[in-house]
Amino acid sequence: MSKTTERLQKMEFTQRDRELLEGYFRLADSMADLIGPHCEVVIHSLESFEQSVVKIVNGHHTGRKEGSPITDLGLKMLRLYEQTGDVTPKSYFSTNKDGSMLKSSTCILAGEDGKPIGMFCVNMNLSYPFPEIIKTLMPDMSQQPNLAIKENFSSSAGEVVEQALQHAVNDVDADPSVNLKGRNKAITKILFDNGIFELKEATNIVANHLNITKHAVYKYIREFKS
Structure with a gap:
């Protein structure tokens, strides 16, 4: 032993x-x-x-x-x-x-x-x-024909936010039920639901991309939380 x-x-x-x-x-x-x-x-x-x-x-x-x-x-x-x-x-x-x-x-x-x-x-x-x-x-194409799950593999947190933001923009712009007035809020809601705002850089990146203030982003987030 x-x-x-x-x-x-x-x-x-x-x-x-x-x-x-x-x-x-x-x-x-x-x-x-x-x-x-x-x-x-x-x-x-x-x-x-x-x-x-x-x-x-x-x-x-x-x-x-x-x-x-x-x-x-x-x-x-x-x-x-x-x-x-x-x-x-x-x-x-x-x-x-x-x-x-x-x-x-x-x-x-x-x-x-x-x-x-x-x-x-x-x-x-x-x-x-x-x-x-x-x-x-391999995926069962009869169960997932479009492989809808997306995951961003990135080397930086900022890149993760930017890729997630682009996916959200694409989804909202392809949705005819979302009008121009509600576009920014809809994009922010997708990012919020996906937990993107847990990353520190997210608020600044989203605000800059959507051409709105950080306070506007924070306002949306408070509404979503309530």
Whole structure:
């Protein structure tokens, strides 16, 4: 038994350690939803090696459930962590007990004082036909024919505001029900509903683009909040 496992078996978990670990549960759900049904996401708690799995999504790929034990490779990675301090080893390939190939990645999760309290593991099952896997990563055009969701990936907050502003302008100008008098307020309402005014530069940028005062923008925002 390595020094790491000896120490961990003696380590007492605090309530804060458990809360920190549970904070990753929603991330596990989100990642499994993003990658798709061919991906298993597991969170191990190092409080008990014998029942380390405290969260698992799509566990049918390895036949595990909550309360399952840590793997031999997981114990090996803990030893590697002790030797190198590396919390995010590179992804690796392994073979499941049913013969299917998995591409996996494991990250050590730290608790209070930086002590390891868990492991976040992602296992992609590559045994399915590749077109079937790709299909889960692509949009269903029957459900989203126009891919209406827009997201601005920018290097600065100002650019995020400007792109969001341009989208709002385009949407309002394409809406025949909005007259010229209500145009600025309608544009500001879209930006408000989308949370753009949480960014500090937003008020100035919007006011300058719409050729109105900052006070006018603030007035619109107060109306929306009320």
